[in-house]
Amino acid sequence: MAVTIKDVARLANVAPSTVSRVIANSPRISEETKRNVKKAMEELNYHPNLNARSLASQSTQTIGIVMPSSGDVFFQNPFFPTVLQGISEGAREKKYALHMTTGKLERETLEAVTNMVQGKRVDGMILLNSKVDDKVMSFLKKSDFPFVLIGKPSNQIEEITHVDNDNVRAMREATEYLIERGHKQIAFIGGSLDLMVTVDRLLGYQQALMNANIPIKNEYILHEEFLRGGGQEAVNELVSLKERPTSLVVADDFMALGVLSTLDELGIKVPEEISVVSFNNVLLSELSKPPLTSIDINIFDLGYQASRSLIQKIENSAEPTKRIIIPHKLVERLSCSEPEEKKYR
């Protein structure tokens, strides 16, 4: 059996509770005994049993994450590891660990979450995919269990702490960027309308067009899977239109990559014939041909702020509900045509 607090206590000639206090770094312990106890711990190579500690103290110093179900396309997208990296860094700084489960079906996922929450395995949860009518979220809400959402909740916005970008504005700016470059036929390639991020971006797109008095055409608005395949299909539809768009806003770099490669196969030149602005600015947007002009949404920060604010909430239950907006930035590369003025200079 492993070395316990009692062994340490015996060796240091103190009571177990004193050892416990030393671990917790209680202020009302004399420096001397602290030293003694620490020496004893070293000597025995003592490490606290975290299960026992969690059981007694009702806290785990662990954050739970609902991963996209294995097999989910989300895994393929660089978004996931990056946001995880951010979460992980925020947790590490506060000495929290990460605990994750997957479920294939929504039912399984819910069960896994219930287990880890009711089973007291974690002190709080970070949710990644804010679906409309999310069972996991309503469970957490009902249980009054600390959680934060990355993305935007579909309802009860004011009552759910979440970390998000201003996707409406971001997409408006992306679209305006194209409008400034003289484009009027701008198509939108987004993900599923079940996702709030798509809803917001579509809205931003429409706002930009309206502000510029450009009519909104339904055949220019496409919804595809957040994956490269989506990009290909979308392009095929768009180029067969009689009024072919001269530019595209694409909701994800990965999709944009599919778009680019399909356009290339069709012999359509970017940016000469079609301009493309995409989202996320993951590494590969720099390596594509041409390099993609992309909105950097600071994915890492999304995760980082999520774990920080979750930990705040865990450690202070009076912490108010918050909405944290992570700034975005348009990164210009070579996938868009130059504005008219420049051309004629």
Add this chain to the structure above:
Amino acid sequence: MAVTIKDVARLANVAPSTVSRVIANSPRISEETKRNVKKAMEELNYHPNLNARSLASQSTQTIGIVMPSSGDVFFQNPFFPTVLQGISEGAREKKYALHMTTGKLERETLEAVTNMVQGKRVDGMILLNSKVDDKVMSFLKKSDFPFVLIGKPSNQIEEITHVDNDNVRAMREATEYLIERGHKQIAFIGGSLDLMVTVDRLLGYQQALMNANIPIKNEYILHEEFLRGGGQEAVNELVSLKERPTSLVVADDFMALGVLSTLDELGIKVPEEISVVSFNNVLLSELSKPPLTSIDINIFDLGYQASRSLIQKIENSAEPTKRIIIPHKLVERLSCSEPEEKKYR
């Protein structure tokens, strides 16, 4: 306070131990009481406290993972999420959860691992990056704690269960593929020699050349970071050689992407002037221009088999040490020139 086993026991009119037996699905409990107890659990919405259970039973049903330190380039590479997905799926099937920590420095990582192992947070560990002289690994070995390595250990191969590809053969085949296509000036762009995967692949490369009686030139062998930046630098070095190589084997698709884009900038055509074979076959190898011929090493399976064999080891400590070799496969695309015969046909 949450509902406990006692509440269930009271409602079902049995002893707490009986409830416990029902949870464990003990065979020596009458069907009737089982039903009664289960009904009571439902009624009270009972969920076992996993910390208490772990404390009493000395098992956690969770697997620990050492993540690459946040900030590590490894995170950027699609390898990581894919292997994680495999691990996660293997764990899910056996109802194991995942627990992860990061450390920035090796010291921090070791401490985190020590905490989770000695702290009894996990039943076993999966290690991802087999470095030469790995402290974490020697700690686990010394503690006689179940773990499996993804990759190849730098020593004590026979004593460490690991899941790996046959990287020597894989790279030999990649190189032979180029030789068959008439190439004699073949350069090798790999990662750091601290990584066993690089050592193996370099060996395979050299074997192929030797078998074909092609002299091995040191200036054709480059080691760069496993990231796109690496690819760019490597190309710059290689093209400035007076005997410029006609083909490249690249240890990673991401690097290969950097290679491709640099070659493009230099106006060097692939595959006409230089052929490229790369490794991993991640999604983007299909989307590059030209699409990359790449060795698919089944990253998902690497993770999947790792968690499966870890769980076997956890559940049966007599389980022998194993070496699991995941098959690879060369996926032909368009980044290599055709063999001579074909050209003249």
Add this chain to the structure above:
DNA sequence: CTGAAAGCGCTAACAC
């Protein structure tokens, strides 16, 4: 087949 009781290793009142 089921119950009683002794821990698992730690924390947190409550004493002194």
Add this chain to the structure above:
DNA sequence: GTGTTAGCGCTTTCAG
């Protein structure tokens, strides 16, 4: 400042 003691909620002998 430090010790004593009673749990945290579960599993697991040992009886019967």
